[in-house]
Amino acid sequence: xxxxxxxxxxxxxxxxxxxxxxxxxxxxxxxxxxxxxxxxxxxxxxxxxxxxxxxxxxxxxxxxxxxxxxxxxxxxxxxxxxxxxxxxxxxxxxxxxxxxxxxxxxxxxxxxxxxx
Amino acid sequence: xxxxxxxxxxxxxxxxxxxxxxxxxxxxxxxxxxxxxxxxxxxxxxxxxxxxxxxxxxxxxxxxxxxxxxxxxxxxxxxxxxxxxxxxxxxxxxxxxxxxxxxxxxxxxxxxxx
Numbered sequence: 123x124x125x126x127x128x129x130x131x132x133x134x135x136x137x138x139x140x141x142x143x144x145x146x147x148x149x150x151x152x153x154x155x156x157x158x159x160x161x162x163x164x165x166x167x168x169x170x171x172x173x174x175x176x177x178x179x180x181x182x183x184x185x186x187x188x189x190x191x192x193x194x195x196x197x198x199x200x201x202x203x204x205x206x207x208x209x210x211x212x213x214x215x216x217x218x219x220x221x222x223x224x225x226x227x228x229x230x231x232x233x234x235x236x237x238x
Numbered sequence: 239x240x241x242x243x244x245x246x247x248x249x250x251x252x253x254x255x256x257x258x259x260x261x262x263x264x265x266x267x268x269x270x271x272x273x274x275x276x277x278x279x280x281x282x283x284x285x286x287x288x289x290x291x292x293x294x295x296x297x298x299x300x301x302x303x304x305x306x307x308x309x310x311x312x313x314x315x316x317x318x319x320x321x322x323x324x325x326x327x328x329x330x331x332x333x334x335x336x337x338x339x340x341x342x343x344x345x346x347x348x349x350x351x352x
Binding site: 126153155157162163164165166167170178180181213215217224225226227228229230231232 | 284
């Protein structure tokens with residue numbers, strides 16, 4: 123079946139621009155996660171949704187980052203007034219059940235954001 | 239403060255030989271460990287996991303070993319194949335609050351030479 127998809131795959135933004143990154147999780151998956159992967163680093167947790175509820179946003183680096191999942195399926199990560207340090211690959215992952223630590227997270231291909 | 243460390247950025251192995259990828263962790267609260275594999279321009283793909291109640295888990299050519307006292311785990315691939323060439327990430331999580339959070343290492347680039 124279809125995996126997690128993300129769009130756009132690549133985004134170039136000028137410093138100060140707003141961007142919106144989209145994630146389509148696997149159909150029926152309850153839990154959705156966003157991670158940020160800087161160059162040469164492993165993915166770092168940003169936020170977690172259980173259906174439409176954002177239960178954890180402790181990893182969002184600043185109040186310029188905002189995520190939503192209004193109908194419990196598609197999610198959007200929005201970054202306002204982008205800065206150079208926001209340049210990274212943004213990964214979305216979903217898992218089938220209410221997040222349990224043994225539940226496999228399935229990752230999308232990521233969106234590579236470059237801020238000039 | 240890196241809680242999950244993969245100290246070898248890269249590893250090169252001959253086809254047919256064993257690949258051993260290592261991972262160390264500092265947070266003693268971690269009790270579930272995973273390995274993900276990542277090809278260029280793709281997202282990480284789950285490979286194998288191990289709970290802290292075990293010291294070994296095997297799946298085909300892949301075996302993960304956990305040494306809790308040393309806070310160390312390793313992934314063995316036997317025999318290695320050229321298609322195994324990828325970046326391998328070690329990740330950890332914990333039961334209890336925020337149990338869904340995966341903490342990743344920086345990854346090890348494995349190259350399997352034909």
